[in-house]
Amino acid sequence: MQFGHAAASRKYAIYVGIFLFIIALSLCFEHTQSMIQEGKNATIAIINPLTGNENFIFYKGGLFYGASFKANVTIFNAENLEKCQIHLKYNSTLLKCINITFPKETVFDNRTSFKIVDNDHGFLIVNATVSSKYSPFNGNTIFCQLTFEIIKYPSLNSKLTSNFTYDTENTFLLNFQGEKIPVEFKNGKYELNWFILYDFSLPATIFFLSLLSMIFYPKIEILLKDAFEEKKITVKDAAIIVVIMGVIVSIIAFVPSMLLITLFLLAYSILMFTFTYLFTRRWYVAILPPVVFVCLYLFSWNLYVLNFFALTFALLITLYLNNLFTWKVTFAFAGLLTTMDIIQVLLTRKMIEAATGLIRLQLPIAVMFPIFPPVFNGRNYVQLLLGLGDLFFAALLAAQTSKKYGNKIGLISIASMSISFFIFETLFLTFGESLQGFPGTLVIICGWLPVILFQKLREKTFKVV
Secondary structure, rough: OOOOOOHHHHHHHHHHHHHHHOOOOOHHHOOOOOOOOOOEEEEEEEEOOOOOEEEEEOOEEOOOOOOOOEEEEEEEEEEEEEEEEEEOOOOOEEEEEEEEOOOOOEEHHHHOEEEEOOOOOEEEEEEEEEEEOOOEEEEEEEEEEEEEEOOOOOOOOOEEEEEEHHHHOOOOOEEEEEEEEEEEOOEEEEEEEOOOOOOOHHHHHHHHHHHHHHHHHHHHHHHHHHHHHOOOOOOOHHHHHHHHHHHHHHHOOOOOOOOHHHHHHHHHHHHHHHHHHHHHHHHHHHHHHHHHHHHHHHHHHOOOHHHHHHHHHHHHHHHHHOOOOOHHHHHHHHHHHHHHHHHHHOOOOHHHHHHHHHOOOOOOOOEEOOOOOOOOOOEEEEEEEHHHHHHHHHHHHHHHHHHHOOOHHHHHHHHHHHHHHHHHHHHHHHHHHOOOOOOHHHHHHHHHHHHHHHHHHHHHHHHOO
């Protein structure tokens, strides 16, 4: 790989930067899923599709969106099933059933079913017969899906609880001979909490990654300058990059999954190859990290490996692109990127849509850590996502601040950005039920900008004196 030609170096750096900038996604929150352990007897259970068990535990705020939730009435281990009826009771002072539907691929005959909902007394009845195509049915199936509206909320630092229970006399499974099948009933637990929630894991991640970028960049600055021969991104280049990012975010939902995976794996591989080659000047050594990364993604991928590579890429892209930024361009880029982020997250919602799609592909575009102190959702500890774009943005600002004003001011800016993120996250987790995502760049710049303005005011004061 040659770095001698100035124009080619600049063009190459910008192209790779554009490729990698599309990972600047602010993400929503996601719960892990698991299925209920099946018993030997036929079972009727009301299942939370978010957790895979009978617990409907929600936290008013950023961990729970909207005023309604879904519940799946599920049948496990049925043998010779011909007809099902459920009579489910719930607390009508807390919840209201607003819809009952059958799955698209249901084994039951919708035309002969009947449904009764009495929200005044808090019960519903659903009865349906297995269609001739599946009769008699054996195995597991979702009988129906219920949608409940929350009609009462707890006060701050309290919770409301109730149970979903069955009228066992009027809830039954019948076989093709009209005989009752022995059934085990699993009740559901509903709980709505509203507490002030704190999280230290994501602010700490921002702090330590930004600190690493500030420490490592001076050690490799000369090497990068020699490689790219002092070429810098202009304000015009920064604007073009941000516009391209916005376009990519808008169309990414329409890109085939395999193409997305290929593009991201290629971009990450180029980044690792470039850094390794800069330090070793041996292509056969530089090719090893990309090969290991691709093999792990294809054959041995898990959350720990994903987090490791996500953090590694966030640090590498910061070190790689930091050399191309001047202080003036950093200011322009911060403003343009934050503006684009606000538009795509809060107005068009395309950033959230794009992020959700990329997360499903298990690409290392974000880190995922449990909330600390931990929050239990009935099955697992809730985990939050932080996009690489936010990590890169904070690390870039920290490195540029350190280069401009020294390590002391750089460290203060890192602490300020982390504190800003902690304050916002507390507000989001506690009061953000109306939001499915928020532009993290705005939160970061709110922590960084006061430090810079104070430093400029301080310099101006000293000049006057």
